[in-house]
Amino acid sequence: xxxxxxxxxxxxxxxxxxxxxxxxxxxxxxxxxxxxxxxxxxxxxxxxxxxxxxxxxxxxxxxxxxxxxxxxxxxxxxxxxxxxxxxxxxxxxxxxxxxxxxxxxxxxxxxxxxxxxxxxxxxxxxxxxxxxxxxxxxxxxxxxxxxxxxxxxxxxxxxxxxxxxxxxxxxxxxxxxxxxxxxxxxxxxxxxxxxxxxxxxxxxxxxxxxxxxxxxxxxxxxxxxxxxxxxxxxxxxxxxxxxxxxxxxxxxxxxxxxxxxxxxxxxxxxxxxxxxxxxxxxxxxxxxxxxxxxxxxxxxxxxxxxxxxxxxxxxxxxxxxxxxxxxxxxxxxxxxxxxxxxxxxxxxxxxxxxxxxxxxxxxxxxxxxxxxxxxxxxxxxxxxxxxxxxxxxxxxxxxxxxxxxxxxxxxxxxxxxxxxxxxxxxxxxxxxxxxxxxxxxxxxxxxxxxxxxxxxxxxxxxxxxxxxxxxxxxxxxxxxxxxxxxxxxxxxxxxxxxxxxxxxxxxxxxxxxxxxxxxxxxxxxxxxxxxxxxxxxxxxxxxxxxxxxxxxxxxxxxxxxxxxxxxxxxxxxxxxxxxxxxxxxxxxxxxxxxxxxxxxxxxxxxxxxxxxxxxxxxxxxxxxxxxxxxxxxxxxxxxxxxxxxxxxxxxxxxxxxxxxxxxxxxxxxxxxxxxxxxxxxxxxxxxxxxxxxxxx
Numbered sequence: 001x002x003x004x005x006x007x008x009x010x011x012x013x014x015x016x017x018x019x020x021x022x023x024x025x026x027x028x029x030x031x032x033x034x035x036x037x038x039x040x041x042x043x044x045x046x047x048x049x050x051x052x053x054x055x056x057x058x059x060x061x062x063x064x065x066x067x068x069x070x071x072x073x074x075x076x077x078x079x080x081x082x083x084x085x086x087x088x089x090x091x092x093x094x095x096x097x098x099x100x101x102x103x104x105x106x107x108x109x110x111x112x113x114x115x116x117x118x119x120x121x122x123x124x125x126x127x128x129x130x131x132x133x134x135x136x137x138x139x140x141x142x143x144x145x146x147x148x149x150x151x152x153x154x155x156x157x158x159x160x161x162x163x164x165x166x167x168x169x170x171x172x173x174x175x176x177x178x179x180x181x182x183x184x185x186x187x188x189x190x191x192x193x194x195x196x197x198x199x200x201x202x203x204x205x206x207x208x209x210x211x212x213x214x215x216x217x218x219x220x221x222x223x224x225x226x227x228x229x230x231x232x233x234x235x236x237x238x239x240x241x242x243x244x245x246x247x248x249x250x251x252x253x254x255x256x257x258x259x260x261x262x263x264x265x266x267x268x269x270x271x272x273x274x275x276x277x278x279x280x281x282x283x284x285x286x287x288x289x290x291x292x293x294x295x296x297x298x299x300x301x302x303x304x305x306x307x308x309x310x311x312x313x314x315x316x317x318x319x320x321x322x323x324x325x326x327x328x329x330x331x332x333x334x335x336x337x338x339x340x341x342x343x344x345x346x347x348x349x350x351x352x353x354x355x356x357x358x359x360x361x362x363x364x365x366x367x368x369x370x371x372x373x374x375x376x377x378x379x380x381x382x383x384x385x386x387x388x389x390x391x392x393x394x395x396x397x398x399x400x401x402x403x404x405x406x407x408x409x410x411x412x413x414x415x416x417x418x419x420x421x422x423x424x425x426x427x428x429x430x431x432x433x434x435x436x437x438x439x440x441x442x443x444x445x446x447x448x449x450x451x452x453x454x455x456x457x458x459x460x461x462x463x464x465x466x467x468x469x470x471x472x473x474x475x476x477x478x479x480x481x482x483x484x485x486x487x488x489x490x491x492x493x494x495x496x497x498x499x500x501x502x503x504x505x506x507x508x509x510x511x512x513x514x515x516x517x518x519x520x521x522x523x524x525x526x527x528x529x530x531x532x533x534x535x536x537x538x539x540x541x542x543x544x545x546x547x548x549x550x551x552x553x554x555x556x557x558x559x560x561x562x563x564x565x566x567x568x569x570x571x572x573x574x575x576x577x578x579x580x581x582x583x584x585x586x587x588x589x590x591x592x593x594x595x596x597x598x599x600x601x602x603x604x605x606x607x608x609x610x611x612x613x614x615x616x617x618x619x620x621x622x623x624x625x626x627x628x629x630x631x632x633x634x635x636x637x638x639x640x641x642x643x644x645x646x647x648x649x650x651x652x653x654x655x656x657x658x659x660x661x662x663x664x665x666x667x668x669x670x671x672x673x674x675x676x677x678x679x680x681x682x683x684x685x686x687x688x689x690x691x692x693x694x695x696x
Contacts, residue, residue, distance in 0.1 A: 515560025
């Protein structure tokens with residue numbers, strides 16, 4: 001949370017500095033009333049001192065021209081202007097914009113090193129006459145801190161952006177001038193505006209600056225805010241003319257006889273340095289995030305292409321195998337024998353009274369010969385009694401003290417009579433053909449485990465629809481990819497088939513992680529077994545019906561997966577099936593299910609930043625493109641699973657609630673794991689919504 005808050009602050013700072021305002025031309029009209037502007041200002045000199053409540057103005061003496069530049073520093077034009085000033089041995093006053101100064105600190109230092117002086121032109125070139133008081137103060141103080149942090153000096157001169165001559169001062173600007181005076185600033189207006197921001201041509205700029213008589217003037221030019229080629233050319237020419245006409249060109253401070261800059265105090269320098277480095281850090285953060293967003297977008301697009309491509313390949317391979325099994329095979333596809341041997345189905349159960357009857361009855365109705373072992377792991381709700389009262393043939397109940405799901409599964413494995421074992425959760429029901437379809441890949445002797453196709457049974461309501469989408473799109477598309485890439489990391493506890501000798505070789509089901517199914521699958525891969533996905537083997541399971549229950553379930557899953565990934569990290573450097581798991585499977589999980597979700601909240605915060613500070617239309621368009629890609633991928637996944645597309649109407653809303661919840665789960669899991677906290681097992685609430693699927 002602290003990271004997200006810090007990021008939010010950095011984005012706000014960067015957005016304010018570079019997008020809320022901006023250096024433009026000085027064409028704002030002088031609208032509004034001037035009723036509160038005293039005549040001493042509207043009819044006085046261009047340098048205004050209203051400190052202490054008394055208004056005094058001053059004009060440079062005769063034949064003295066105070067040369068000023070606004071809106072810089074600019075990396076292209078300020079150096080050229082400084083070169084012209086040095087050529088004519090002339091100094092000027094540069095009213096710098098704080099954001100531009102922070103971007104070009106060396107130019108600010110050069111301005112002073114060349115003997116020129118610096119004044120405040122606000123932080124972001126905001127119109128002080130139209131902004132609220134808090135922003136007015138921020139703009140002036142921010143501009144000053146930028147100067148102090150870069151140069152170690154404090155400026156006493158201020159020029160409000162969009163100001164011009166004295167008679168153009170309006171009530172809003174006068175209020176800002178008085179507020180700045182209370183902070184010790186002298187305001188500098190102008191008497192001769194070159195209007196170079198309009199780029200009227202070199203000759204026109206020269207005419208606008210030409211003195212009328214010998215009266216002293218404050219000349220306004222610009223070294224930033226746009227193309228200043230005409231300014232540079234006109235400056236060189238007019239400085240020659242001024243010299244020939246006997247005018248002295250100098251800074252504002254020198255022209256009116258004041259010290260315009262002072263050494264900053266230690267506290268002011270510390271504050272200024274902190275301000276400047278804070279702005280630079282925010283710029284760095286935003287730049288880094290921008291590149292990371294590009295990388296995340298590329299990764300997301302690659303992932304979409306990969307899962308769809310691999311899913312299509314998996315589907316074609318499945319069709320070829322089914323054709324071979326039915327005798328309608330191509331010459332290059334070997335005949336696949338049908339697996340008909342009996343199977344032991346193990347049902348670990350702890351307080352599963354709500355759904356255990358439906359689960360057991362659905363397995364008994366299997367078209368494949370099965371032995372069913374229900375392992376009651378110390379239930380206190382009569383789960384074992386319910387199963388025994390059913391009196392169903394081929395069903396054995398084992399009662400044991402509560403020891404956790406891994407111990408219950410191991411007890412069932414020890415009692416199994418057959419070489420093929422199917423594990424199913426107590427909140428899951430099978431279709432009649434599920435077991436038979438599930439075990440068919442065992443015709444390949446390299447296959448040690450098989451993942452079935454888990455379906456959400458209670459998919460009513462928006463939360464159920466979201467989980468249904470996640471199971472079909474997220475889990476099952478990924479399993480197709482893992483199958484083709486031979487790096488399946490998880491056979492879900494809801495439906496999985498195993499060779500009993502493969503289970504014995506890896507020591508059974510381990511209790512070292514909270515994701516015993518993932519841990520077991522990775523162990524089998526590291527032992528050299530292939531793990532595949534059988535999409536035709538469907539199991540219907542209950543999904544959490546509340547956000548709290550969903551959080552607990554996914555927190556345990558994610559934390560357990562992280563444990564399993566860490567436990568089996570050695571697979572990265574192994575060969576064979578273990579290496580495929582390590583370099584493909586673990587790499588995929590790390591990037592797509594850990595790192596990308598960790599970065600996702602930053603994407604959302606940046607999207608809000610873009611809507612506020614950038615082009616909201618472009619940001620909205622990018623989001624719609626992202627949503628379209630997700631929709632197309634989801635529609636393809638639903639088609640593969642023969643699902644109706646109707647639930648996909650909830651997909652846009654999933655981005656605002658469900659997706660954030662899943663990302664926060666990953667963040668909490670990673671933080672918990674890094675902190676070394678041991679998370680206990682959470683049992684999901686059962687709702688009794690499962691029904692035995694009809695035969696046929």
